[in-house]
Amino acid sequence: MVKIGNFFFRTRNYLFPVFYVFLFLPFTRISENYATVFFIGLAVAIVGQLVRMLTIGLVYIVRGGRNRRIYADGLVTDGLFSHCRNPMYVGNILLIIGISILSNSLFAVLVMIPLFIFIYQAIVRAEEAYLGNSYGGGFDVYCAKVNRWIPELKGIGTTFKENDFxxxxxxxxxxxxxxxxxxxxxxxxxxxxxxxxxxxxxxxxxxxxxxxxxxxxxxxxxxxxxxxxxxxxxxxxxxxxxxx
Incomplete structure (x- = not known):
């Protein structure tokens, strides 16, 4: 899984153009009532965008890679990272789900969403392997306290108060x-x-x-x-x- 994650991390910038192309292909529609589908998808996408904005605006982690390899300049556990280990990827997945729904494409919902969830799961496993090797016990303690995917909302008000947006x-x-x-x-x-x-x-x-x-x-x-x-x-x- 780590090797797969490293591969997708190196090639992640090429995945979204492919994703966009599939959204416009004439696959079976989710519903003929497109207005409802559009607004549901838009709402999910907006939530994903807000998660990304809050992650970046509070305490942002530099994990963008170096020479197409996973890299982090420190172990960040504040901001939204005190509630979820991968809030940016949670935001990304919500964006993909939202866009897939509002595309009204059954293929996007049944194939593209599971595919990207798998891709992000693999990337996260690769990143966690890197962080575990780089920060050892500190990262293990962090993992024991904070969920990988499901955000813990307890104390979220305190997080907003303690960090300037x-x-x-x-x-x-x-x-x-x-x-x-x-x-x-x-x-x-x-x-x-x-x-x-x-x-x-x-x-x-x-x-x-x-x-x-x-x-x-x-x-x-x-x-x-x-x-x-x-x-x-x-x-x-x-x-x-x-x-x-």
Whole structure:
């Protein structure tokens, strides 16, 4: 399982484009009542997004990998990590479940969701093997106190009080994921209401889809611009300090 997890960790960036393609393939529908399906899926996806935002905004763990290998610069047990060992992956799974439901694709629900749950389970096993080897007894004590997947909500109010929520950090770290799934939701709504299956015009509901896509894209590039500007200013400040 650890070897499988390491493989998926290295290739995880290629999985989501494949996932997106399958969402638009003409498989059997979940229901003909698409409005209900869409809002259920949207609600689940929003919960997943909120979990990711709270994880990043309170106490974020740097576990993004190094040279396509699992890496962590410390054992973080505060924030949402004091209630669940993998809150980011919980958020990811909820996003995938939500998007799969609102796609109205029975294949996505019956195949893609179980597949991604397996993938994340394997990645978590690989990460835990790394953390166990790196932090030994400390990680074992943490595992004994905190669930791998099911969040323990006891004390969540205290967690929010003891940790300041950093909205800017959330925006800078989460804008890409947020843009992709929200754009996907808009496109799936257009696809399932037959707008993408016919001609692309500005008539009727078409203007609303185009406006939503334009707004999301504007927000995406705005946040991207400010993030890059902040990085550039930090580099300039550091260079000035080194010269001084």
């Amino acid at each position: 950093n909205l800017k950090k959330v925006a800078f770290k989460e804008y890409n994921t947020s843009y992709l799934w929200m754009l996907g939701a808009v496109l799936l709504l257009a696809y399932n209401t037959n707008w993408l299956k016919t001609k692309l015009t500005l008539e009727n509901e078409g203007i609303y889809f185009i406006a939503a896509i334009a707004l999301l894209t504007l927000l995406y590039f705005s946040i991207r611009f400010f993030k890059k500007r902040e990085r550039r200013l930090k580099r300039q400040k550091l260079a000035a300090e080194q010269i001084a």
